[in-house]
Amino acid sequence: MNTAYISIGSNIGDRLHHLMEAVRSLHSHEKIEVSNVSSIYETAPVGYTDQADFLNLVVSVETSLDPYELLSACQHIENGLGRVRDIRWGPRTVDLDILLYNNDNIEAENLTVPHPRMGERAFVLVPLLEIASTIGHPVTGTPFTVADDDGVVLWKKADEFKQQL
Numbered sequence: 185m186n187t188a189y190i191s192i193g194s195n196i197g198d199r200l201h202h203l204m205e206a207v208r209s210l211h212s213h214e215k216i217e218v219s220n221v222s223s224i225y226e227t228a229p230v231g232y233t234d235q236a237d238f239l240n241l242v243v244s245v246e247t248s249l250d251p252y253e254l255l256s257a258c259q260h261i262e263n264g265l266g267r268v269r270d271i272r273w274g275p276r277t278v279d280l281d282i283l284l285y286n287n288d289n290i291e292a293e294n295l296t297v298p299h300p301r302m303g304e305r306a307f308v309l310v311p312l313l314e315i316a317s318t319i320g321h322p323v324t325g326t327p328f329t330v331a332d333d334d335g336v337v338l339w340k341k342a343d344e345f346k347q348q349l
């Protein structure tokens with residue numbers, strides 16, 4: 185069995201509904217078990233900043249899928265929830281990014297793991313460290329730390345929505 189961490193974000197429409205449906209869809213996949221869920225954070229947009237605030241969370245999963253199959257499952261969930269890929273870095277119904285897959289270091293055309301920008305993104309690191317407080321970079325071994333959590337605000341504690349999953 186493999187352990188992966190996935191960041192989920194939404195900034196269009198019913199953001200909470202999109203996050204919950206994404207987590208439910210992961211868990212209902214026969215080869216994926218969601219083992220932990222972070223709280224939900226409201227986060228200022230990073231990259232293209234002229235867009236609405238996001239809701240973000242991170243889940244850990246146990247899966248027998250290989251990384252490419254897991255990517256495909258994530259894209260299937262994004263498409264099912266109405267994600268349209270238009271503006272790069274732009275608004276999205278829901279976005280699922282594989283952050284880590286075991287201690288693997290993957291540099292393929294369609295998949296880079298660890299996620300290349302995760303170390304600079306507080307909207308990823310704050311929820312990740314909530315559920316994996318000692319986790320480090322698989323290649324360097326350096327523990328992830330949040331340099332600046334400005335723009336990341338606790339929006340709903342995990343205990344308040346876990347039972348609805």
Ligand code: GSY
Pocket residue numbers: 192193194227228229230231232238240272273274279281307
């Ligand atoms: O990479 C995920 C999509 N995304 C996000 C996001 O999920 N949250 C915030 N705060 N900013 C973002 N910019 C992009 S692109």
